[in-house]
Amino acid sequence: MSERNLTYREALSEGLVQAMERDDSIFVTGIAVDYSSGIFGTTSEALRRFGPKRVFDAPAMENALAGIAIGAAAMGKRPVVVHPRADFAFLAMDQLVNLAAKWKYMFAGRAGSLPLVVRAVIGRGWGQGATHSQSLQSIFAHFPGIAVVMPASPGDAKGLTAAALAADHPTVILEYRTLYESTGPVAEDYYREEIGRARTVRIGKDVTIVAASQLVLEAIAAAKTLADMGIDAEIVDPRSIRPLDESAILASVRKTGRLIVADTSWSLCGFASEIAALAAERAFAQLRAPVRRITLPDCPAPVSYKLEEAFYPGAADIVNAAASFFGMAEGKETASNKLVGEFKGPY
Amino acid sequence: MTADRQTLLYLYRRLSYIRQAESLLVRLYKEQQMRTPTHFGIGQEAVAVGVCGALRQGDVVYTHHRSHNHYLAQGGDFFALASELYGRSTGCSEGRGGSVHLTARESGFIASSAILGEMVAVAAGSALAFKIDGETRVAVSFFGDATCEEGVFYETLNYAAIHKLPVLLVCENNLYSTESSLSVRQPPGTDLCARARAFGLSALSVDGNDVEAVYNAAEEILQNIRAGVGPTFLECRTYRWLEHVGPNYDHDMGRTYRQRAELEEWMARCPVKRCAAKLMESQAISEQEIARIEADFDAELEAAAAKARQQPFPDASDLFRNVW
Ligand SMILES: Cc1ncc(C[n+]2csc(CCOP(=O)(O)OP(=O)(O)O)c2C)c(N)n1
Numbered sequence: 001m002s003e004r005n006l007t008y009r010e011a012l013s014e015g016l017v018q019a020m021e022r023d024d025s026i027f028v029t030g031i032a033v034d035y036s037s038g039i040f041g042t043t044s045e046a047l048r049r050f051g052p053k054r055v056f057d058a059p060a061m062e063n064a065l066a067g068i069a070i071g072a073a074a075m076g077k078r079p080v081v082v083h084p085r086a087d088f089a090f091l092a093m094d095q096l097v098n099l100a101a102k103w104k105y106m107f108a109g110r111a112g113s114l115p116l117v118v119r120a121v122i123g124r125g126w127g128q129g130a131t132h133s134q135s136l137q138s139i140f141a142h143f144p145g146i147a148v149v150m151p152a153s154p155g156d157a158k159g160l161t162a163a164a165l166a167a168d169h170p171t172v173i174l175e176y177r178t179l180y181e182s183t184g185p186v187a188e189d190y191y192r193e194e195i196g197r198a199r200t201v202r203i204g205k206d207v208t209i210v211a212a213s214q215l216v217l218e219a220i221a222a223a224k225t226l227a228d229m230g231i232d233a234e235i236v237d238p239r240s241i242r243p244l245d246e247s248a249i250l251a252s253v254r255k256t257g258r259l260i261v262a263d264t265s266w267s268l269c270g271f272a273s274e275i276a277a278l279a280a281e282r283a284f285a286q287l288r289a290p291v292r293r294i295t296l297p298d299c300p301a302p303v304s305y306k307l308e309e310a311f312y313p314g315a316a317d318i319v320n321a322a323a324s325f326f327g328m329a330e331g332k333e334t335a336s337n338k339l340v341g342e343f344k345g346p347y
Numbered sequence: 348m349t350a351d352r353q354t355l356l357y358l359y360r361r362l363s364y365i366r367q368a369e370s371l372l373v374r375l376y377k378e379q380q381m382r383t384p385t386h387f388g389i390g391q392e393a394v395a396v397g398v399c400g401a402l403r404q405g406d407v408v409y410t411h412h413r414s415h416n417h418y419l420a421q422g423g424d425f426f427a428l429a430s431e432l433y434g435r436s437t438g439c440s441e442g443r444g445g446s447v448h449l450t451a452r453e454s455g456f457i458a459s460s461a462i463l464g465e466m467v468a469v470a471a472g473s474a475l476a477f478k479i480d481g482e483t484r485v486a487v488s489f490f491g492d493a494t495c496e497e498g499v500f501y502e503t504l505n506y507a508a509i510h511k512l513p514v515l516l517v518c519e520n521n522l523y524s525t526e527s528s529l530s531v532r533q534p535p536g537t538d539l540c541a542r543a544r545a546f547g548l549s550a551l552s553v554d555g556n557d558v559e560a561v562y563n564a565a566e567e568i569l570q571n572i573r574a575g576v577g578p579t580f581l582e583c584r585t586y587r588w589l590e591h592v593g594p595n596y597d598h599d600m601g602r603t604y605r606q607r608a609e610l611e612e613w614m615a616r617c618p619v620k621r622c623a624a625k626l627m628e629s630q631a632i633s634e635q636e637i638a639r640i641e642a643d644f645d646a647e648l649e650a651a652a653a654k655a656r657q658q659p660f661p662d663a664s665d666l667f668r669n670v671w
Contacts (some may be wrong), residue, residue, distance in 0.1 A: 027479065053479065059509070064468040064502030071472020071486065073455055075407070077479070079472075094499075099463050099469070108441035109669045111450040144670050171670050326375045 011154035012042040016080070017159030018190040020050055023078060025230070026165055027054045030082035030119075033246040039082055039121070040180040044199050053312040062088050066095035066118075066160065073116040078165060085128075086120035086136045086174060093139075100170040101145035113168040117161075123214055123264055124312050125175040130300035133177075135265040138274070140172045141242040147171040148241040150264075152216035154184040159193030166192060176214035176264060188345070196243035200252065204234035207258040207276055207322050210249055210275050211235060215262040215294070215313070222318035230320055241271055246278060254278050257288035260321045261315065267295040292321040352561050352631050355402070358558045359622045359632070360640060361396040365419045366619045367644045369650060372432065373417070373594040380656070381432040384447035386414035389587035390556075393618035394519050395420035397561025398487060401569055405482070407457050407473050409466035410489040411589070412447045412458035417489050423451030425648060429655035436661040443661075443669070466490065466498035467516060470506045474514035474578070477550070483573045493524030495539050496532055501546070504578075508547035511577035515568060516543070518582045521553060525591045526604040543580035555583025556618040559625070572669075586613035607671045 006014065020026045028043055034057050038044030048054040058065050062083070069079035078247060085090045089096070096118065102113045122135045147169055151157040157175070164171035190214040201216060202223050210221040216237045223233040237250050253259050259279050261272040272293040279291055294313045304310055323329065350358065369389050376385060388395070395416035399408065410417040418428060424441065431438030432446055439449050449463035460466050470488035473610075477484040494500050495518060507514050518539060522529055529537070540550035551568065553560045559581055568579045581666070588610065590597050619667045626632040 024637035059502075061502035061506060063499045064506055067468025067499065068506065069407075071469035071474070072476040073472070074469070075473045078477045092464060099460060099465050102476055103458070104671065105669045106440060106444045107450040107458055108438075108443050110440065111452050126554055135446070146526045197550065207658060239479070243626060317632035338544075 001189045001191070003185040005183045006154050006186040007158050008076040008154045008182050008184075009040045009042050009095075009181065011158040011186045012161055012175065013045045014160035014186070016042065016046050017049055018186065019162050019165035020046055020054065022190065023165065026078040026080065026244060027056070028080040028082065029058045030084070031058060031060060032084050033057060033082050036077040036084070038306055039084060043082065053153050058156070062091035063095060066092035066100070070095060070100050070114055074112055078115045078117070078279040080117045080119060080165070083118065083120040085132045087131050088335060089118065089120050089133050089136060089300060092118075096140070096146065096170065097143050101143045103145075103168065105145055112143045114170050115168045117172050118170070118172045120172065120174055121177055122174050122311045123178060124308065127303040127305065127308065128301065133301045135174065135213070135263075137174055137241045138265060138270045141271070145169065148174065149173045149195055149239060150176070150213040150241060151239065152179065152213050152237050154186045156188050156193055156199070159191055160195065160239065162190060163192040163195050167195060171195065174213065179214055179217075182217065188275040193239070194244055196240045198236050198238045198240075198245035198248035200231065200248065201235040201237050204256065205233040206232045206247075206256055207234070207260060207264060207325060208252040208256045209233050209235045209260045209318060209322070213264050213272060214242070215264060218315040218319055221315035222322070225315065225319050226322050229323065229328065230306045231323060231326060231327050246282070249275060249278060250283050253283045254286040256312070257286050257338065258325050259287070259291045260318060261291065262318055264296040265296060265300060267293050268298070270295060288327045292316055292324070294321060352629065354562070355559060355567055355622070355626060356631060358396055358400050358562060359626055361400065362392050362619045363637075363640055364397065364644050366390045368425055368648050369415060369421055371648050372429070373589070373634055375652060376432070376594040382434060383432055384592050385446040385567040385594070386413040386433065386592050387589045387594065388413050389517055389523060390613065390617070391585045392416050392420075393558035393561050393622070394585060394596050396519065396557045397558045398489070398517055398565045400562050401416070401565035402455065402485070402487065405455070405484045407455050407470070408489070409457055409473075409485070410465065411466060411491060411494065412448060412457045412459070412461045413491065414449050418449045418451060418456050418459070421451065421456040422454035423456050424650040425448065426655055428450070429652045430658055431589050433655050433658070434660060435655060435658035437655065437658040440460060441661055444468065460655075462489070464494045464499040465534055465651060467494060468499050468503045470516070471503050471512050471514050471578075474507070474512035475510060475608070477513055478510060483513070485513045485515055485569055487517060489519060490521070491516045491524065492518060492520040492529065492539070494518070495542070496524075501539065504546035504548060504580075506545060507578035511575065513572045514578045515565070515572060516578065516580045516581065519585055520582050521587045522643065523526045523584050523587070523591070523605065526602065528604070529619065539582050541582060544589045548578045549576060549578050550580040552582040552584065555585030556613075556616045556621065558618055558622050586610070648662070
């Protein structure tokens with residue numbers, strides 16, 4: 001398969017278009033999916049190719065729209081519901097959690113399965129503030145029966161989109177806003193990445209960094225600085241929060257004996273805490289230092305650029321945590337990946 | 348359009364069957380072996396029977412917690428229902444769902460849900476799928492008057508009207524939501540049909556204890572929906588005889604939120620007896636035939652329930668099946 005560099009948004013678009021080519025039952029709906037802005041351009045090509053019968057706008061009705069997706073999926077459709085901000089999906093939680101996640105189980109598979117996909121945009125942009133930036137992975141992933149993926153690279157954005165659109169369970173895809181312009185190699189042909197399989201992004205021996213979504217990029221930047229300091233970091237991108245590739249994470253932790261977990265959300269009851277618990281339960285003997293969690297400070301997201309800078313964790317926090325394991329001084333300056341600085345509004 | 352004699356006889360048999368089935372379940376439920384909160388539908392059978400009787404192969408049905416009438420009216424198997432209530436592996440949901448999560452997909456009864464309003468949107472979603480595929484199938488959602496107090500209901504009305512979805516929304520207005528009367532839930536003079544019309548739906552209110560009226564209304568509505576008029580709201584005024592959840596009468600439990608006289612008024616309008624009286628009046632059926640039909644159903648249902656009780660429980664090693 002030939003590869004070329006694509007942006008994350010181009011890769012999402014290509015994954016969607018190729019899946020729609022193969023499967024007539026896929027349709028895309030949600031607020032703004034047919035605007036010229038096309039959800040960061042991720043739905044524009046699908047609209048151009050397949051028309052308004054398969055890519056169509058929806059009123060602001062997150063609750064019923066989720067139910068409508070369920071009812072369509074129950075009849076054999078593969079709906080993709082897009083939330084331009086994941087925060088809006090709180091209004092869809094009843095349908096997604098009480099019904100979609102349980103449909104197969106509580107009807108013993110006899111009412112069919114629900115192959116529906118929810119795409120939701122998360123994370124930092126331009127002063128998104130408290131209610132337009134939240135990362136809902138731990139909330140969705142809490143419930144058995146629903147898959148949650150967080151692609152960090154363009155290649156995974158395409159491959160996981162294709163996988164979600166071929167799965168026969170509900171899948172939530174969380175897309176971090178500043179990733180849309182990031183680039184990476186993407187194969188031209190249709191392919192799927194396995195949901196529930198982590199990827200080791202960098203091999204190292206001294207410390208394991210489990211990083212989710214955009215923080216994978218921060219971890220890569222951190223690893224470069226750490227290498228200069230003589231610390232060899234291994235980066236594991238879980239890619240999927242549920243199902244979770246526990247064995248890949250544990251194998252790395254058992255090898256390095258040190259664990260940093262970097263997540264785009266808060267610590268309490270969150271993904272980072274889950275991974276810390278996993279290590280404590282199943283790799284305790286190999287741990288040589290307390291687990292460190294790099295997460296959001298325990299307050300809602302602020303708007304002012306200055307406060308945002310203080311709020312969002314990045315490469316420097318990861319470097320400092322790793323350095324502390326080896327008795328090195330904290331406070332090293334580390335270049336964060338440049339994407340936040342390059343982000344343009346209004347979204 | 349009116350139901351012919353054959354149709355009315357058929358509807359009567361369905362009514363009688365469901366009444367006997369629920370009455371038997373009420374009796375068995377009291378033995379405390381069916382460990383699943385159950386909302387019995389006695390008194391409201393004509394809604395399910397009238398609407399489902401007018402459906403075609405390929406149409407799909409969704410419903411809420413008070414689901415047995417719709418499950419049985421749509422052709423769901425009684426043995427699988429009784430098994431489900433007993434928590435047995437032969438249950439329609441293999442003991443994973445209980446009374447409020449039934450399915451009989453092969454009969455077009457897709458699913459029921461214990462969360463108010465959910466299935467109204469889901470039915471609209473199935474209707475959207477039919478519309479996209481250019482099919483003439485119709486999706487039906489049964490629900491109670493309290494669902495008309497949920498936000499999702501209004502989101503769905505709006506959406507169904509925009510897309511002219513082939514969906515029939517059947518509200519069984521039995522005046523109460525658990526122990527709350529309409530007066531504390533809806534402003535005086537509320538007309539649910541007017542609300543639906545305000546969203547652009549067609550709407551009609553019928554006597555939900557008159558199976559013929561329900562059937563005739565449903566027949567006509569379904570024809571219109573198939574012809575493309577779009578979504579329709581059908582209010583069926585009816586009354587639940589038993590307590591909200593469980594097998595007893597409210598007065599037996601000392602509850603005072605509604606008066607016994609009100610219940611008796613509604614019992615005098617029993618949908619099963621009314622249909623039987625009508626058939627006897629036109630000499631389409633005799634008292635003896637009615638007694639025989641009842642006896643036959645009784646024997647059949649008793650045997651099925653007894654068999655259900657003897658089935659094995661699901662195996663604990665099977666706990667994780669169907670999570671994905
Ligand atoms: C979202 C939600 N809120 C509350 C309940 C609790 N509840 C269960 S049944 C019921 C009453 C429903 O009344 P109605 O819709 O009129 O149906 P009926 O029980 O009278 O058949 C309530 C409030 C629920 N199941 N779901």
